[in-house]
Amino acid sequence: MxxxxxxxxxxxxxPEFDYELVR
Incomplete structure (x- = not known):
């Protein structure tokens, strides 16, 4: 579930989390 x-x-x-993480 x-x-x-x-x-x-x-x-x-x-995409938003990846951007902050990669940044």
Whole structure:
């Protein structure tokens, strides 16, 4: 259940989080 909700959520915050992490 958590993975299903995390999949779409991470996809939306994936680029934003990756940018801050890679930066």
């Amino acid at each position: 958590r993975r299903q909700i995390c999949l779409p959520y991470e996809m939306l915050i994936a």
